[in-house]
Amino acid sequence: MLQHIDGLDVGRSGATLMPDNTFEVRCAFVGSLHGYAAELVTRQIAGLLKMPCLHERLDSGRVAERRYRLERAASGDFLRRMRYASTLTLPKLPSPRRLERVPLVALLSRALATFEADYDHVRSGDVSPSLPVWANCLVSLDPVSLDRSNAAGMDQADFGVASILSTRAERVVVRDLAAQGWLDVLPTRGRGKGRYLRLTAMGTAARGRGAALVRAALQRWRARFDAADVSRLERLLAQVVEGVAVQLPAHFTSYGPGDGSVTGGSFVPADPGPPPIPAHGAEWPVVLRAPENAAGLSVPSLLSQALTAFAIDYQAAGEKFEGLGDPTGVEQHGRPVTSSIDSWAPEIVSNPQTLELVLKLVDQLDAADLATLGYPREEILGKL
Structure with missing residues (x-):
């Protein structure tokens, strides 16, 4: 095997089985660029397999020889990796599997995951923001994104509108951004009770690094895939996103802690429009999309918004929710009502055993606690 590694001195390289049932692998390198490359390759393989270096010999400042200890159990992995680095012909690899009849949502998800992986690859070892944090948070906190006359920051309410976060x-x-040192949270400027947000110098730098990483990841895409295909993908995604009536988060995200849905359910019923507004929770901001808004969006944002729009339509077309709560009233009303607030009492009274149990439980509860919760004991008993 070693004779097929370009840059190794075959006559002085080899492996010896030691008394402790391990191998001593000797790698001698020729005095050329090929030898330098072979030294780097073997060093990388030894590091991956955690092979300790037993001896290193230098010659005129260069590494002329290295000896490693190789566990017998790892010898197969070592030979496989060395073969990959050699001039030997690799075994025939299976042909790539063609993607046929893959659902659109799966293609969008895979494309977004691939871009995020490329972003993280470029970001590796850096303190730059993750792609979701950059896209949904730092970009939204750009002070010129909402008010060009204000170069100092924005109200927290404006941030919610800009980010489309609940x-x-x-x-x-x-x-979290404040704890990271990327955001200053200041008292209100006098408009309401909200707070005022301003990126720190660290936050501004992080936003800039994130933008550079997106550009670098896009360059990797254009190099890996056909650049014309990437441009065509951008145009097609922009057309899809342009057809969505409302603004969506720049990166796919859920409604928030405790709720994995996109828009937070159907507390506010869907409005068929025009423009059509999806059903959403009370905390989800509805911002109509401006004309030609999608033209300047980045590739990950286009992928995310197309995927988010699909998820919203998927949830709207799903089965009716049957869970906790009022299974009858939920079909009759689009939001909470008070007309059935006391309907529980007749059901309890109609069953003597249930009534007896409830009275015992109420008697065991502290009257002050019930009053604090807004259910005085007298009021509960008065309905039974």
Whole structure:
């Protein structure tokens, strides 16, 4: 095997089985660029397999020889990796599997995951923001994105509108960015009770690094895939996203902690429009999309918004929810009502055993606690 590694001195390289049932692998390198490359390759393989270096010999400042200890159990992995680095012909690899009849949502998900993986590859070892944090948070906090006359920051309410994050998600984001040192949370400027947000110098730098990483990841895409195909993908995705009536988060995200849905359910019923507004939770901001808004969006944002739009339509077309709560009233009303607030009492009274149990439980509860919760004991007993 070693004779097929370009840059190794075959006459002085080899392996010896030691008394402790391990191998001593000797790698001698020729004095050329090929030898330098072989030294780097073997060093990399030894590091991956955790092979300790037993001896290193230098010659005129270069590494002329290295000896490693190789566990017998890892010898097969070592030979496989060395074969890959050699001039030997590799075994025939299976032909790539063609993607046929893959659902659109799966293609969007895979494409987004691939871009995020490329972003993280370029970001490896860096303190730059993750792609979701950059896209949903730092870009939204760009002060010129909402008010070009304001170069100092924005109200927290404006941040929620810009990021299309629910109030609960927005609070978590603000807390975490402030803890990271990327965001200053200041008292209100006098408009309402909200707080005022401003990127710190570290936050501004992180936003810039994230933008550079997106450009670098896009360059990797254009190099890996056909550049014309990437441009065509951008145009097609922009057309799809342009057809969505409302703004969506720049990166696929859920409603917030405790709710994995996209828009937070159907507390506010869907409005067929025009423009059509999806059903959503009370905390999900509805912002109509401006004309030609999608033209300048980045590739990951286009992928995310197309995927989010698909997820919203998927949830809207799903089966009716049958869970906790009022299974009858949920079909009759689009939001909570008070007309059936006391309907529980007749059901309890109609069953003597249930009534007896409830009376015992109420008697065991502290009257002050019930009053604090807003259910005085007298009021409960008065309905039974």
